[in-house]
Amino acid sequence: MPEVVVSIGPQHPALKEPVNFKIVADGEKIVRLELDLSYNHRGIEKAAEQRNFIRVLPLLERVCGICSHSHATVFSKGIEEIMGLEIPPRAQYIRTIIAELERMHSHLLWLGVAAHVIGFNTLFMWTWRDREAVQDTLEEMSGNRVHYGMNEIGGVRRDLTPAQVEAALERLPALEERIKKYVEMVNSEETMLIRFRDVGKMSREEALKYGAVGPTARASGVDYDVRRDDPYLAYAEVPWNVITDTHGDVYGRTRVRVGELWESTQIVRYCLENLPAGPIRVDAPKNAPKGEILSRYEAPRGELAHFIRTNGTDKVERVDIRTPTLANWTSVAVCLVNQNIADIPVIVAAIDPCLSCTSRMTVVNRVDKEGR
Amino acid sequence: MGVPDTGMSQRLVNWARAKSPWITVYNSGACNACDIEIIACLMPRFDVERFGILVKGSPRHADILIVTGHVTLKQASRLRRVWEQMPEPKYVIAMGACGASGGVFHGLYHMVESVDCVVPVDVYVAGCPPRPDEIINAVVTCLNLLEEDAAHGGKEWRQKKPATGVDAEGKSCTVVS
Numbered sequence: 001m002p003e004v005v006v007s008i009g010p011q012h013p014a015l016k017e018p019v020n021f022k023i024v025a026d027g028e029k030i031v032r033l034e035l036d037l038s039y040n041h042r043g044i045e046k047a048a049e050q051r052n053f054i055r056v057l058p059l060l061e062r063v064c065g066i067c068s069h070s071h072a073t074v075f076s077k078g079i080e081e082i083m084g085l086e087i088p089p090r091a092q093y094i095r096t097i098i099a100e101l102e103r104m105h106s107h108l109l110w111l112g113v114a115a116h117v118i119g120f121n122t123l124f125m126w127t128w129r130d131r132e133a134v135q136d137t138l139e140e141m142s143g144n145r146v147h148y149g150m151n152e153i154g155g156v157r158r159d160l161t162p163a164q165v166e167a168a169l170e171r172l173p174a175l176e177e178r179i180k181k182y183v184e185m186v187n188s189e190e191t192m193l194i195r196f197r198d199v200g201k202m203s204r205e206e207a208l209k210y211g212a213v214g215p216t217a218r219a220s221g222v223d224y225d226v227r228r229d230d231p232y233l234a235y236a237e238v239p240w241n242v243i244t245d246t247h248g249d250v251y252g253r254t255r256v257r258v259g260e261l262w263e264s265t266q267i268v269r270y271c272l273e274n275l276p277a278g279p280i281r282v283d284a285p286k287n288a289p290k291g292e293i294l295s296r297y298e299a300p301r302g303e304l305a306h307f308i309r310t311n312g313t314d315k316v317e318r319v320d321i322r323t324p325t326l327a328n329w330t331s332v333a334v335c336l337v338n339q340n341i342a343d344i345p346v347i348v349a350a351i352d353p354c355l356s357c358t359s360r361m362t363v364v365n366r367v368d369k370e371g372r
Numbered sequence: 373m374g375v376p377d378t379g380m381s382q383r384l385v386n387w388a389r390a391k392s393p394w395i396t397v398y399n400s401g402a403c404n405a406c407d408i409e410i411i412a413c414l415m416p417r418f419d420v421e422r423f424g425i426l427v428k429g430s431p432r433h434a435d436i437l438i439v440t441g442h443v444t445l446k447q448a449s450r451l452r453r454v455w456e457q458m459p460e461p462k463y464v465i466a467m468g469a470c471g472a473s474g475g476v477f478h479g480l481y482h483m484v485e486s487v488d489c490v491v492p493v494d495v496y497v498a499g500c501p502p503r504p505d506e507i508i509n510a511v512v513t514c515l516n517l518l519e520e521d522a523a524h525g526g527k528e529w530r531q532k533k534p535a536t537g538v539d540a541e542g543k544s545c546t547v548v549s
Contacts (some may be wrong), residue, residue, distance in 0.1 A: 010447070011398060011431070012429070012451060016399070016407060016411075017399050017404065017407070018383055018399050018400075018401070018447060018450075039401070039444065039446055039447055039450075040401050040402075040444060040447075041402060041444060041446070041482055042401060042442075042444060042477050042480055042482055042483060043480040043481045043482045043483075044477075044480075046480070046481065047480050049490065054488055058476055059476045059477075062403045062405075062476050062477070062500075063403065064403055064404055065402070065403040065404035065406070065407070065408060066404050066405075066408065066502065068405070070402075092503065109408065115438070125415060125416055128411070128412065128415040128416070129415060129416045129417060131412075132412070132415070132417045135412075144500075145409070145501075145503060146405040146408070146501050147405060147500060169409070192489070199503025218514045321446075356401075356402065356403045357402075
């Protein structure tokens with residue numbers, strides 16, 4: 001049978017974000033995947049070189065609307081290390097609380113979207129309803145539902161009042177109960193088992209070979225989490241577990257994410273209950289000394305890295321953003337081979353793709369029409 | 373248009389359109405924040421379906437186009453084509469600070485100045501990102517405009533000149549007031 005190219009996107013009912021897939025299929029089976037990720041390219045890295053450290057943080061938060069705290073934290077973490085600043089423990093704890101709340105809202109969002117693509121809209125509605133409790137907590141703490149603006153070089157911008165801590169702790173038991181229910185559902189709900197099991201399988205070797213990160217890698221048995229292996233913020237002091245799974249399919253990725261949801265509630269609870277007293281920021285100098293750093297962070301989707309080079313001024317000379325989705329696309333291209341066309345949405349959704357983070361520029365050579 | 377069509381069938385269509393507007397969302401280069409807030413609108417807490425508002429994938433079925441975010445150069449022609457596919461009468465909502473002026477991305481090398489350079493915008497929503505209640509308010513504002521336009525027999529009474537779209541370099545930008 002001849003191969004057929006199915007082109008999807010950038011505007012398509014099944015896509016939430018602009019991306020172009022060219023799927024080469026032989027009958028019902030997928031032969032190979034070609035991607036065009038360049039639709040959202042904005043030029044943030046270039047813009048970051050032209051703004052000082054105060055102005056660059058709001059810009060970097062808007063790399064992505066789902067993991068906005070991750071980008072701001074990883075950047076300020078790197079700059080603080082170059083400047084040699086010691087961040088007060090209270091600021092570290094507040095950053096950890098926001099980071100884990102963000103992971104909770106991101107994973108609940110993902111669980112809903114994954115349920116939606118298999119046609120299980122009841123769960124979609126449930127998780128998004130429960131997500132509102134997390135959003136309310138975030139809004140109380142930071143003043144905004146999505147872009148929190150909590151970070152600055154040298155600490156955090158807003159303190160948590162005892163009333164906010166109490167309100168957050170009050171919301172946690174209901175959330176924990178719901179998450180327990182989701183853990184149960186993932187393992188017993190027939191709709192999800194049928195659509196998730198043995199779909200998009202990836203072995204441990206493949207995950208390592210193609211450089212998968214985050215829940216995608218942990219679902220294939222790669223026991224790696226930046227929060228444990230290269231501790232930052234308050235993670236070294238908080239008791240928590242890295243969730244891994246050996247299934248390697250979409251089912252395994254769902255189990256990892258739901259397990260992480262539970263761990264996140266426990267980290268948030270611990271941090272809220274053991275919030276140290278003291279200042280929330282230290283004064284940062286205006287200019288950073290000359291230096292280079294690779295700052296790493298476990299974003300909800302996996303390992304996020306910012307390479308930062310400073311040159312003694314109040315601006316960065318270069319910031320390079322390596323997002324988890326970019327690392328995971330290769331694994332998608334591998335997972336899709338020999339799968340059914342109908343499983344494309346599930347497999348693509350299983351890495352929790354975030355195109356706005358990932359968009360790269362495509363340079364087209366006009367003479368021989370080759371993109372790179 | 374010019375003279376309002378006051379026939380029975382037209383009045384029925386206008387009534388039905390205002391009671392159940394269909395929406396399509398186009399991500400023209402946003403950071404996802406606006407998109408997830410739109411999806412949050414559909415969820416049990418805000419529940420826009422009680423106003424008859426449905427989100428549809430195809431622009432050919434939609435009355436209202438919500439453009440999230442600023443427009444990247446690559447997306448400008450695609451956005452224009454999506455808008456051209458929508459049947460009349462069509463309305464455009466530009467979401468957030470980026471939709472109005474570019475927000476934090478204003479002036480970057482791969483950006484069109486604002487959404488109204490590419491397609492004519494009827495309603496702007498403030499915020500980064502706007503809260504779901506503000507999005508619902510924007511759609512309701514759009515519905516009021518729809519009724520007023522039906523009474524005037526078209527959109528021309530409040531528009532000065534239409535947006536021309538941009539060329540490949542993003543240069544020929546005519547801003548609609």
